[in-house]
Each structure stands twice: as structure tokens, then as C-alpha cells.
Amino acid sequence: MTTYTVCPVPSGTLAALLTEDDAGAPAVPCTDAEGGAPLRCCLRRSAPGERIALVSYAPLRRWAAETGARPGAYDERGPxxxxxxxxxxxxGPRLPLTDAHRVLRRYSAQGRILxxxxxxxxxxxxxARAFSDPEVASVHVRAVEYGCFLYEVRRG
Known part of the structure; x- marks a missing residue:
């Protein structure tokens, strides 16, 4: 059985993104009047009245900085x-934000889409199917409706 680790946006990265996001812009906080935004830092939906920010994030670029991968053209950023x-x-013991259809995008240790x-x-x-391929090092969980990155799952 393959073990894996669910990886939200880490707290240190969150602090950096609030100062300057991966597009070079400062965060603009707002109050989420309705709630329901998928928060990538704690992997739950926002509650009405919570203070949130929409920032640009480059998950492969940050992963590559940790691992030495070279994603090349696959390096992308999004909201x-x-x-x-x-x-x-x-x-948590459960996989988060699985309440809707999702896309699992598989990546090699070099940062290439598999x-x-x-x-x-x-x-x-x-x-489990994604990680049954021994070449898969990381899986990005993405929203179907916008294609946005939700979180990463790493082998091990």
C-alpha cells in the first residue's frame, strides 16, 4: 500500500504570499460575506465573515525549490x-475538499506531467491509481470548474 502526505500551502509560504504573492503582488484581504471559498492553507471551505485573500500561487515552482526538480514549461501559477x-x-485523517468532481494531475520527480x-x-x-505508477512523485488535486490548484499530495 502506498503512503502519501497531503500538503496544503505551508504556514511559512502563506506568510510570504500575504506579503508578496507569486505574481509579485501584495495580498488584498477581504471579508468573505457568503463563505464557501476553498481555503488552500487549512483545506476547508471558508465560513461567512472570515477574512481571506485571493493570491497567486506557483505550487510546482515552490516544490522545485525544495526538491531540485525542473518543471520547465509546466511551471504555472494561479489564484x-x-x-x-x-x-x-x-x-486530518480524511482527504479534504473531495465534495465535488476533481482532477488529479500526476507529476514525476522532475516536475513533468505524467x-x-x-x-x-x-x-x-x-x-491509489495515480500512485500505483512508481514514476509519480506528486499529485495535484484541482477543481474541475476553474482548473485551480487545491492542494498537493506527495508520495511517502
């Missing part, structure tokens, strides 16, 4: 919602 101030982070899968009901089985 993510985060808490506008400190966040307790995520910890494939993807549209996932409906059986998210754990799809994740």
Missing part, C-alpha cells in the same frame, strides 16, 4: 484563496 492572517493549518484523471465518487481509489 488560490487563503486566510488573510494566521491559519491553524490542516490536519497524466491526469477526472475523479467523481471514489477519490481514494483514484489517488
Amino acid at each position: 488560490v484563496f487563503v486566510h488573510a492572517a494566521g491559519c491553524p493549518g490542516w490536519s 497524466g491526469g484523471e477526472l475523479v467523481g465518487e471514489d477519490f481514494p481509489a483514484a489517488l
